[in-house]
Amino acid sequence: MRVLHIITGLKAGGAEQQLRQLLRHLPPEAECDVVTLTSPGLVADGLRADGVRVRHLGMSGNRDLRALPRLVRLIRAGGYDLVHTHLYRACLYGRIAARLAGVRAVVASEHSLNDAEMEGRRRTAGVRALYLLGERLGRVTVAVSPTVAEDLRAWGVPRSRIRVIPVGFDPALFRFDEVRRKTARNFYGLPEDAYVVGGVGRLIPGKRFEVLVRTLPHLPAGARLLLAGDGPEKEALWRTARELGVADRVVMTGERPYVPDPGDDAPGMPDLMSAMDVLAAPSAMETYGMAVVEALAAGLPVLYTAAPAVSDLPADAVPTAWHVPCSAEQYGRELLRLYAAHPGERTVPDVVQRNSIQNIARQTMDLYAAVLSDAPLEVRPR
Template structure:
């Protein structure tokens, strides 16, 4: 079986890193096309031996990408096309049809209640999404929450298959030596209480709320933000204005699979350096950073996390939902700081999100789709 994965870009975001991890476990022969921004993950995929093509798309309305993509699909002799993220799903489904490949699967990584990958869910965006979705065979939702959002939009339930994001849980196990190395590299005091945040630095992630909370906390509390994005300058200005800039560390994008020759701490080491992870984003499709933090044995404060919320109430004792603003986060962080370090226990729920299991479910979907067993392709 030969499959082509089409994704909007390959920066170090959750969907992009999830794709790289999946390809390490899929038994199909897979190539990857990035419409734009090949980024860090493209280099990592290439190091893994995956053939990566950068299409060079110049914007959302660069229609020349469609025939180029269709020709690439025809030339590659692919049995199946799998698309990821909004722009790639739209252009990839059209191109696959033009190339004569009707077995098209999409994964919906980032649909919120009111936004889709950061863009407002206007009537036009929704109509275009639904028109493109009909050109595929099945849409994979990364959580039951996302599946319900798709049904609410009008995607037929029989076309939806829930396959959760997965992680390589043992890789995230707490490591005291890596904790010390990561703290030393970024100038974090050994005795500091470090609040972490992981994700794209965009307004929707609300990391500014954590900077505001830091201003309400004692001087031995630090903030470590892992990720890059357009809000970096805003966050730095906010920290400066609130007088906490010397206690805020922004690492930029960091992979969780180490790259050859990279001397900076990777995501796994940075999670070991934290004492708690905070995820104040009000609309998440899964909550991958939260699951990774739980795999590192960290307590977690979150505003939205389907990966936790879709489980029984007592399944994730280390995670607590916070509904207020900066003051609410500050109060809970003070409580955790006073309680002292825990045992770094990994909750059982983490093992429900195993990347090998997710890959097996996806291979089952591929096989059913290619065999024409449409009754087996999608289930909600």
């Protein structure tokens, strides 16, 4: 089975990291290549290190229609049995190109639909019309959570064409390790006894990491903020930290992969999770919240504003995660509460295994087999 994955970009975002993890755990009979329309970054390097062929289409913008015939030729030349697209732009161009190339087995994964935006675009009538036009050219859309599935249905995607498969990762990779904690803290100059508040994600306005910066003056002097990610808000966050007099208590690591490539001495994301004492996720709009689940796998307490990965579960399934309104005052109050309670033994909720990448890979292969056989999919969201 030859499968082509098409994705908008390959910087170190959640959907991009998810694709790499999935390809590492699909069985050998799924021979996968990857095309990125734009931005081949850390995840592209990681995929190549894993032995995956990655090609950059060189798309210059959303309306670069020259990319479409290039993509059609690439799909035809590769002799692919199935095309799997990820993220809005890749889903639109990829579905059209697959059909023009004669591939009818097309699966799309929807990672970025929420109440106000889709992959950073406002949910206008034009965006909706283009999305639904492309959706009809595929066979099924994978929603990463029941919340996303219901958003898709409300937007006009038939329920019968939606399958819910959660985001997956390797829980063992994030298991707390004292040695990795010390190594990561030493690398970034974090005192061994510091109370480290972690934030993970792209440094963009929607992630609201300025909320965490503004909590620092109200936390004990030994508290530190560790932000893992990169993006256009980096300088604004530094400016806010300097204005508040807490710049020496903030560490920004830049993009970090799950597993650093050979020669990369900086800690990977699992090491950073071990270095933290709490994960805070103040973003008010998330389609899943993978960093929250990874933090739970590391045994961390979690404060979140939006995370369907947790909020879609029964209330007692994740006793170490608390919903917090998106304000510096509210986050400061909850962080002080956790600080006063003193970190206890790290416990991992059983529900974390639901996101095992091995489990997600099996569900994905079952879906591929159904799509290729043209069998009824029975894809009711669950």
